[in-house]
Each structure stands twice: as C-alpha cells, then as structure tokens.
Amino acid sequence: MNGLRSLLWGRGVSALGDGLWFTIWALYLTRIAGLPAVTVGAGLAVASAAGMAAAVPLGALADRVGARPVLVTLTLVRAAAMAGYLAVDGTWSFLAVTVPFTALATGGTAVRTALVTGLVDGAGERMRVLAQQRVAQHVGYAAGAGLGALVLTADARWAYTLAIAVNAVSFLVLAGTTLLVPAPAAQPPRRPGIRLVLGDRPYLCVAAATAVLSLCWAMLSTGLPLWLSGWTHLPLGLGGIVVALGSAGIAVFQVPFARFGHTAARAARTAVASGVALAASCVLLATTSGGAGAGAVTAVVLAALLHVAGELGYVAAGWGLSVRLMREDAKGAYQGVSEAATATVQMVGPSVFTLTVGGLGPLGWLVVAGVFLAAVAPIPALTRWAVQTMERRTSRTPAGTPAA
The missing domain is CATH 1.20.1250.20 (MFS general substrate transporter like domains)
Incomplete structure (x- = not known):
C-alpha cells in the first residue's frame, strides 16, 4: 500500500x-x-x-x-x-x-x-x-x-x-x-473509548505485566554503563558495542520475529520466553563482577545476544497482545493504555537500575532478573482471561454493531 x-x-x-x-x-x-x-x-x-x-x-x-x-x-x-x-x-x-x-x-x-x-x-x-x-x-x-x-x-x-x-x-x-x-x-465506539478501556480489567492487567519487559531499554542505557564502570575492569566502550549489536539485531530480525505475535496465545508464550531471555542476560552479566579478560568480554557479548532476543520477543509480544486483545472500535484508547504503561516503566527504569545494579552490584542483576520472571509468569493466564472476556462480549453483541 x-x-x-x-x-x-x-x-x-x-x-x-x-x-x-x-x-x-x-x-x-x-x-x-x-x-x-x-x-x-x-x-x-x-x-x-x-x-x-x-x-x-x-x-x-x-x-x-x-x-x-x-x-x-x-x-x-x-x-x-x-x-x-x-x-x-x-x-x-x-x-x-x-x-x-x-x-x-x-x-x-x-x-x-x-x-x-x-x-x-x-x-x-x-x-x-x-x-x-x-x-x-x-x-x-x-x-x-x-x-x-x-x-x-x-x-x-x-x-x-x-x-x-x-x-x-x-x-x-x-x-x-x-x-x-x-x-x-x-468506527467510533458507542461509549467513550476511555471508559471502555479503563473498564477492561483483563486488558489492563496484560498491558501492565507486559510493560515491565520495557525495562530492557534502561538495562542498556543505565544498567550496563553503571556496571562496566563500577563493578568490572572492562572497557566502557564495550557498552557501545552492545548497543550496536542490539541495533543490528533489530534491523535484521524484527520483521521475522513479528510472526510470534500473530495470535494472543502465541504472543503470551513469546512474552514468557522474552522474560526468561532477559533474566538470563542479567544473570550472565552478574557473573562478570570484577572481570577484566576475554572471558568476561565473551560473557557480556553473550548477555547482549540474549538481550537482543529478549527485546525482539518483547516487542513482538507487546504488539500481538495489545492489538489482538483490543476492541476494534476503540483502537486509539486501547493503544493509549499500552503506551502509558510502557512510558511509566520507562520513567522509573533508570532509577531501578541505579538502585539495584549501581547500588547492589551482582545481587542487583539477580533482583532485576527476578522482576522479569515475576512479570511474565502470569501473562499466559491473564491472556486467557482477556480472550475469554472478548469472546463473551462478542457473543452478547448483535452482528453488525460495535460492542458496548
């Protein structure tokens, strides 16, 4: 088009x-x-x-x-x-x-x-x-x-x-x-879109849980520089290499990864896999505390690859869930909720990594890993709840009219 x-x-x-x-x-x-x-x-x-x-x-x-x-x-x-x-x-x-x-x-x-x-x-x-x-x-x-x-x-x-x-x-x-x-x-909604989306508790819960994965961006912009400068003997330029790897990975693989969001169930599983990959990346970074040699550099690069996979999966899952679970007659309001949830996490993200990684070192990475795992664990169940809610709403709506 x-x-x-x-x-x-x-x-x-x-x-x-x-x-x-x-x-x-x-x-x-x-x-x-x-x-x-x-x-x-x-x-x-x-x-x-x-x-x-x-x-x-x-x-x-x-x-x-x-x-x-x-x-x-x-x-x-x-x-x-x-x-x-x-x-x-x-x-x-x-x-x-x-x-x-x-x-x-x-x-x-x-x-x-x-x-x-x-x-x-x-x-x-x-x-x-x-x-x-x-x-x-x-x-x-x-x-x-x-x-x-x-x-x-x-x-x-x-x-x-x-x-x-x-x-x-x-x-x-x-x-x-x-x-x-x-x-x-x-296709304007019969009721104000704000009322519709704020009354859709399953969607709100899915959006909130998925948004936690957007901590992956602050992980690179805040967590990694603090880690390299304060807890390792590795060159600070390694952070730039990690960012470059991430950008290259997104450019090459984001379109292929989009297929993992084609259905709500598949998007939910992708969100879980993304959280596991990001948690594994955190754990791997924690092992480089005090590191200075080729082994530590290799661990950081492997963590970066896991981060790329996690970010690609998170974005695909986020699209899949936010689009598949939204009401077609209130697209803007529903996408507004998803973006507001993500913006909230992004606003607190730098503080999260400053307090955990900057203050606690290796333990901080493990705390963040736990946050990723805790966030994605309920997403499949929340998604099933949202899908069931959609199906009940659709069954109550006469053909050819928008759901109220």
Missing part, C-alpha cells in the same frame, strides 16, 4: 531527527541554553508524567475524529516545539517547549499504531507492518546518532542550531507523509 510506504519513509526521516536530538540534547540544554541540570531533569519528569496522562485521551480522540488528523496535528505541534528549543533561555521557556514535545510522543505512538491497524486487516499483516515501522525507526535513529556525533565534535552553537532545525524539518516531513496515508474507515 503506497500510503503505508509513505508513512514508513516518514518514520525513518523523523527517527533520524530523533537520533540527532537525543545525542545532543543534554549538552545543548546545559552548555548552550545554560540550564541547570536539575532544571532539565525536573522538566523532563514533568513532561513524562504529562505524556502518561495524555496517552489515553489522545488515543480516544483518534477513535472519535480519526487517527490520521490527530497524528498529523501532534506531529506539527512537536515540530513547533522542537523549533522552540532555539529560543529557550530559562526554566519557563524550557517547560513551554519540553512538555508538548515530550508529552505528545507517547500519545503519538499510540495513535500511529491505531492508524496502522485501521489500515491493515489480519494479524499477520498488522504485525509485519508494525515491525517494518520499527526497523525504519532504528535505522533512522542510528543515522541520526552518527550525525549527532559530528555535532558534538564541532561543539559550536551553529552546529546545535542546525541540528535542531533539521529535527524540526524531519517532523514536517513525517506530517506530510502521514497526509498521504488514506483515512481508515471510521
């Missing part, structure tokens, strides 16, 4: 801008804009909390007025907010651009998923298209991070200004390509 191909290209371009921005934002805000680090941290926390609160209402709005216009509007607002970073000169101006830029990202992801699932029928095809979107995202992000490295090397105001302008333009490109996507057929 040409529209989906346009959306794919737009996602890749905007991801390039994201990779560029997230490589430079810390130095730009503290060195160029002159903001105290505590102000930046507090502002990002406020923006993240706003994103969690806005995800479900934005998804419900997409159900009412259409996913495409909502996604285009969110993207244009984020483009304006990114350009606004050029005028940041204090706390209030920083909050004025950071809150909309960061907060709308979570809702935007939910609306994008709702748009894709509204355009594509069939579980297999939906999983394939979502996987393609993620591959484009990671390829673009890697390219943007490379450009960001050049900006950091120049370390001049003009370079940061150019980078911000490029990112703002990338959002305009995404908005334009989204307009080329055909509008899905409208």
Whole structure:
C-alpha cells in the first residue's frame, strides 16, 4: 500500500531527527541554553508524567475524529516545539517547549499504531507492518546518532542550531507523509473509548505485566554503563558495542520475529520466553563482577545476544497482545493504555537500575532478573482471561454493531 510506504519513509526521516536530538540534547540544554541540570531533569519528569496522562485521551480522540488528523496535528505541534528549543533561555521557556514535545510522543505512538491497524486487516499483516515501522525507526535513529556525533565534535552553537532545525524539518516531513496515508474507515465506539478501556480489567492487567519487559531499554542505557564502570575492569566502550549489536539485531530480525505475535496465545508464550531471555542476560552479566579478560568480554557479548532476543520477543509480544486483545472500535484508547504503561516503566527504569545494579552490584542483576520472571509468569493466564472476556462480549453483541 503506497500510503503505508509513505508513512514508513516518514518514520525513518523523523527517527533520524530523533537520533540527532537525543545525542545532543543534554549538552545543548546545559552548555548552550545554560540550564541547570536539575532544571532539565525536573522538566523532563514533568513532561513524562504529562505524556502518561495524555496517552489515553489522545488515543480516544483518534477513535472519535480519526487517527490520521490527530497524528498529523501532534506531529506539527512537536515540530513547533522542537523549533522552540532555539529560543529557550530559562526554566519557563524550557517547560513551554519540553512538555508538548515530550508529552505528545507517547500519545503519538499510540495513535500511529491505531492508524496502522485501521489500515491493515489480519494479524499477520498488522504485525509485519508494525515491525517494518520499527526497523525504519532504528535505522533512522542510528543515522541520526552518527550525525549527532559530528555535532558534538564541532561543539559550536551553529552546529546545535542546525541540528535542531533539521529535527524540526524531519517532523514536517513525517506530517506530510502521514497526509498521504488514506483515512481508515471510521468506527467510533458507542461509549467513550476511555471508559471502555479503563473498564477492561483483563486488558489492563496484560498491558501492565507486559510493560515491565520495557525495562530492557534502561538495562542498556543505565544498567550496563553503571556496571562496566563500577563493578568490572572492562572497557566502557564495550557498552557501545552492545548497543550496536542490539541495533543490528533489530534491523535484521524484527520483521521475522513479528510472526510470534500473530495470535494472543502465541504472543503470551513469546512474552514468557522474552522474560526468561532477559533474566538470563542479567544473570550472565552478574557473573562478570570484577572481570577484566576475554572471558568476561565473551560473557557480556553473550548477555547482549540474549538481550537482543529478549527485546525482539518483547516487542513482538507487546504488539500481538495489545492489538489482538483490543476492541476494534476503540483502537486509539486501547493503544493509549499500552503506551502509558510502557512510558511509566520507562520513567522509573533508570532509577531501578541505579538502585539495584549501581547500588547492589551482582545481587542487583539477580533482583532485576527476578522482576522479569515475576512479570511474565502470569501473562499466559491473564491472556486467557482477556480472550475469554472478548469472546463473551462478542457473543452478547448483535452482528453488525460495535460492542458496548
């Protein structure tokens, strides 16, 4: 479908801008804009909390007025907010651009998923298209991070200004390509989508349990650097190699892995396997405490491979469960809940690894491994509950009418 191909290209371009921005934002805000680090941290926390609160209402709005216009509007607002970073000169101006830029990202992801699932029928095809979107995202992000490295090397105001302008333009490109996507057929729920999803306890439980697996991202961004620097004698550059392995694995295997989310039962089993792989990765990292030789490097690389498998499985399972278990007439609201749950875990993830791995060392890795296993253990039973609830709801609904 040409529209989906346009959306794919737009996602890749905007991801390039994201990779560029997230490589430079810390130095730009503290060195160029002159903001105290505590102000930046507090502002990002406020923006993240706003994103969690806005995800479900934005998804419900997409159900009412259409996913495409909502996604285009969110993207244009984020483009304006990114350009606004050029005028940041204090706390209030920083909050004025950071809150909309960061907060709308979570809702935007939910609306994008709702748009894709509204355009594509069939579980297999939906999983394939979502996987393609993620591959484009990671390829673009890697390219943007490379450009960001050049900006950091120049370390001049003009370079940061150019980078911000490029990112703002990338959002305009995404908005334009989204307009080329055909509008899905409208199927507004008879009741507000927020009420529907917040009353769907099985779905909420599945979303919450699955979201815990998103700790895998903080595991690399926070846990591994703390571990390498504080508890081993290994080179810090090994962390970069692990990230590169992860990016390569996602680019090559995310589309094939999407087939593990074709049914709810299969997605639930994949979530369990993902949790086991991530737990095994944690245990393997714990064995490298004090390590310095080839054996320790090999253990870290093997842990990285397990992490890649766990992340690929988690993403495929997350799509499979969130899409297969949602109500078709409230896609946006349901995807908003999934994204809000993930955003909550991502917000606390750095603190989790700082307290466990940074503070407890090897024992901390074992604690996190236990968290992964505890999170995935109930997912098959919760999924069966959700499927049974769906079947009962469907059997009570007259043919041709949306479920109430």
